[in-house]
Amino acid sequence: MIELSHVYKRFGIKLAVSDLSFKAQQGDIIGFLGPNGAGKTTTMRLITGFLKPTEGKVKLFNENPITKRLTVLPRVGYLPENNPLPLDMLVKEYLDFITEVKHEEHIENIIEELHMDDVYEKKIDQLSRGFKQRVGLAAALCGKPDILLLDEPTSGLDPIEQDVIKNLIKKLAKKRIVIFSTHILSEIEDVATRVLIINKGSLLFDGAKPKGKGSVEVLFKKLIKKS
Amino acid sequence: MKALYKKELMQILNSPVGYSVPVAFALFLGYLFIKDVFVVGSASLKPFFSVAPWLLFILIPALSMRSISEEKRANTIEVLMTLPLSEDTIVFSKLLSLLTIISITLGLTLSIPIVLGLISTLYIPEIIVGYIGLLLLSTLYLSFSLYISSRFSNQIASFSISALILFLVTTLSSDFLANLLPKTVQDVLLFGSPILHLDNFIKGIVDLRSLSYFIMLIVLFFKLTVIELKKRS
Numbered sequence: 007m008i009e010l011s012h013v014y015k016r017f018g019i020k021l022a023v024s025d026l027s028f029k030a031q032q033g034d035i036i037g038f039l040g041p042n043g044a045g046k047t048t049t050m051r052l053i054t055g056f057l058k059p060t061e062g063k064v065k066l067f068n069e070n071p072i073t074k075r076l077t078v079l080p081r082v083g084y085l086p087e088n089n090p091l092p093l094d095m096l097v098k099e100y101l102d103f104i105t106e107v108k109h110e111e112h113i114e115n116i117i118e119e120l121h122m123d124d125v126y127e128k129k130i131d132q133l134s135r136g137f138k139q140r141v142g143l144a145a146a147l148c149g150k151p152d153i154l155l156l157d158e159p160t161s162g163l164d165p166i167e168q169d170v171i172k173n174l175i176k177k178l179a180k181k182r183i184v185i186f187s188t189h190i191l192s193e194i195e196d197v198a199t200r201v202l203i204i205n206k207g208s209l210l211f212d213g214a215k216p217k218g219k220g221s222v223e224v225l226f227k228k229l230i231k232k233s
Numbered sequence: 234m235k236a237l238y239k240k241e242l243m244q245i246l247n248s249p250v251g252y253s254v255p256v257a258f259a260l261f262l263g264y265l266f267i268k269d270v271f272v273v274g275s276a277s278l279k280p281f282f283s284v285a286p287w288l289l290f291i292l293i294p295a296l297s298m299r300s301i302s303e304e305k306r307a308n309t310i311e312v313l314m315t316l317p318l319s320e321d322t323i324v325f326s327k328l329l330s331l332l333t334i335i336s337i338t339l340g341l342t343l344s345i346p347i348v349l350g351l352i353s354t355l356y357i358p359e360i361i362v363g364y365i366g367l368l369l370l371s372t373l374y375l376s377f378s379l380y381i382s383s384r385f386s387n388q389i390a391s392f393s394i395s396a397l398i399l400f401l402v403t404t405l406s407s408d409f410l411a412n413l414l415p416k417t418v419q420d421v422l423l424f425g426s427p428i429l430h431l432d433n434f435i436k437g438i439v440d441l442r443s444l445s446y447f448i449m450l451i452v453l454f455f456k457l458t459v460i461e462l463k464k465r466s
Contacts, residue, residue: 055314072465076319088308090312092244092307094244095240099240100240103236107236107237107317108316
């Protein structure tokens with residue numbers, strides 16, 4: 007359902023993504039791992055069609071997410087890096103907008119799932135970082151997407167909130183593809199079924215999550231050192 | 234489109250600029266009108282229609298400066314551009330929401346012809362055509378300012394550049410410039426001046442050339458904004 011084939015992305019002379027190819031199928035929970043500036047966010051943006059590849063092809067459900075955005079994007083939920091939100095709006099106003107655009111009829115289930123009832127009528131600006139993250143997640147979950155792309159979903163959250171998000175990802179992944187980027191190795195061990203490791207724009211590893219505690223960390227450090 | 238239009242309108246009205254600038258615009262024009270009627274002794278709408286463009290070149294960039302610039306700065310543009318909405322829908326919804334605010338602002342100034350109608354005889358069709366002209370000029374300025382807003386992620390830069398260019402365009406037809414420049418240069422500049430085309434509407438004439446001029450430029454800047462969003466660089 008997701009296919010990247012020999013994708014390159016250049017920003018001026020800087021090569022952000024180089025010859026990136028991988029496929030993802032329903033049920034995959036992919037932990038996308040890499041140091042800061044490795045190309046994780048650029049890859050996420052290429053998958054959603056927010057960025058155009060310099061070379062290569064990105065396909066979602068066998069369609070180009072840029073030229074067929076109106077048919078592809080209703081099936082994609084995306085939480086961008088740093089969770090950008092319109093801070094001047096109420097949670098309710100913002101989610102009403104998203105639900106209308108994505109034709110979600112049961113926003114109340116998402117609100118309940120994310121324990122957001124108490125903040126629903128509040129201004130986004132007044133929320134804690136954890137609740138802001140939940141608003142971004144709620145927006146990504148609207149429309150029951152088949153693909154869920156979460157760019158550092160637990161960034162800046164306390165351990166309890168990180169657990170809430172991790173459990174949610176596990177629960178959501180059953181009927182979907184979930185790709186979440188992170189540089190927290192323990193998150194990959196807790197949640198992912200498959201690991202992609204990227205550095206300097208190149209894919210270093212694509213395979214099943216290594217078994218055993220600390221094995222992801224060992225693999226990651228070894229590959230980064232080598233690259 | 235309806236959802237985005239509602240959201241945009243809500244965001245404009247949530248910001249102080251959204252309501253204070255239109256009210257200030259209407260009050261200032263009202264003050265000028267009262268001064269004209271009771272101090273100068275002139276009971277005409279011509280001064281109102283002539284002064285309005287000089288305020289619109291500030292009002293419109295002030296309203297539209299955050300429209301796309303702020304989305305870029307706060308990166309909410311990434312959320313917007315990854316929703317199932319076409320670039321045309323995004324730009325059109327933004328333009329329509331801003332046009333709604335401008336229409337309300339111009340609606341506030343309707344008290345001027347109403348008061349004038351009480352103390353003198355007015356030719357209503359001329360006033361309607363004058364307001365249509367102002368609305369067309371406003372839409373052109375909005376379309377242009379939205380394009381400038383799409384080029385910058387800093388709303389102050391967006392406002393300054395948009396206001397400066399609209400100021401220069403507004404002065405193209407001024408007497409001051411006419412006295413400085415050679416006749417042929419003046420003629421070329423005048424043809425490009427929206428104020429000259431607005432003048433036809435103020436006189437109560439729906440000139441097809443002026444109408445086409447406004448529509449073509451509105452569509453041009455609308456399309457340029459769409460192209461800017463489609464770049465995805």
